[in-house]
Amino acid sequence: MKTNQVIEVALKAGEILLTGGAEIYRVEDTVIRICKSYNVEAECFVLPTGIFITVMDSEGNPISIVRRIRKRTVNLEKVEKINSFSRSLQNNPLSYREAMTGINSIMGLEGYSYALKLLVAGITPFVYALLFKGTAKEACASFLIGIVIYAIKEKITRAGVFEFFEYFISGLAAGILSVLTIKLYPLADLYRIIIASIIILLPGLAITNAIKDALYGDIVSSMFRLTEAVFVAAAVGVGVALALTIGLRWI
Structure with missing residues (x-):
């Protein structure tokens, strides 16, 4: 060759x-x-x-x-x-x-089907809601919100919009849907639902790779990934905060 x-x-x-x-x-x-x-x-x-x-x-x-x-x-x-x-x-x-x-x-591997990804995007918040000692209704609400915000994020990704905007809109959607859940079911815990729902948006792999890169001496790459993870978390947080700022006024 x-x-x-x-x-x-x-x-x-x-x-x-x-x-x-x-x-x-x-x-x-x-x-x-x-x-x-x-x-x-x-x-x-x-x-x-x-x-x-x-x-x-x-x-x-x-x-x-x-x-x-x-x-x-x-x-x-x-x-x-x-x-x-x-x-x-x-x-x-x-x-x-x-x-x-x-x-x-x-x-060319396509990976898992879109339907399966949606299902997993719902199951993950569902399990975390129960892990945080939530009720069955809170877990079901987290399940539905997880599916919705994953679908929204995928559509924005396919549209070619820059990455942090995806997470901002997804966080905003999670906050709005959580507020709507509390409006329909006042006994539910708003913050437990939000935390469980945005679990799928957190940059866990980026943080893990950043630590591994640092351990292998790739400091520049490690700092890059950590910075990226911070910006992703901040974008999600700003979206949720905006939704709560607006939504909590009329609950």
Whole structure:
């Protein structure tokens, strides 16, 4: 396989990992591992917003490639499959066509169905409402609110609006729906419903990866992820606060 083809395979694999929610050290390790599988020495530097790769071609000339990453989601299935794929190349290096076919098939994975995601988005608040010692009615309300705010967030995501606006609107919707629940059922605990409902919006993976990046010495990436998590939490909080400020006046 030619050097530029090796870089393309490694870069594509790294992109899938980074957009799927993988840690920085995992992305760098995978890129270097794929290059070594084809006897290509590489240096890789990864940030949450970009991948930088430099290799030496057969004539000793450096080749550098940069891939800008603009959107990051959570898809741990793709992360696991790319992780396994990169390790399999060490024992069985594939041709360029075979390697790209395998990577493209992983990239094309659709994941779970939308209906199942909605169901899980409702079950999670439902369980947390009970965990917070809520009543069955509060848990059911959290279940419905979780489904609604997930559907709203997905529609905004598909519309291409910037990320923090998604969380602001989702937090606003959670607050409004929780206030409406209290209006219909005054005995319910407003704050318990809100807390349970917004659980699905909290950036748990970002915080976990930030800590892991810090432990592996990737301080810049760690600070980036922590800052991103703070902004996401702030966007959700502002949305909820706005809904409560308006809604509590007429309860």
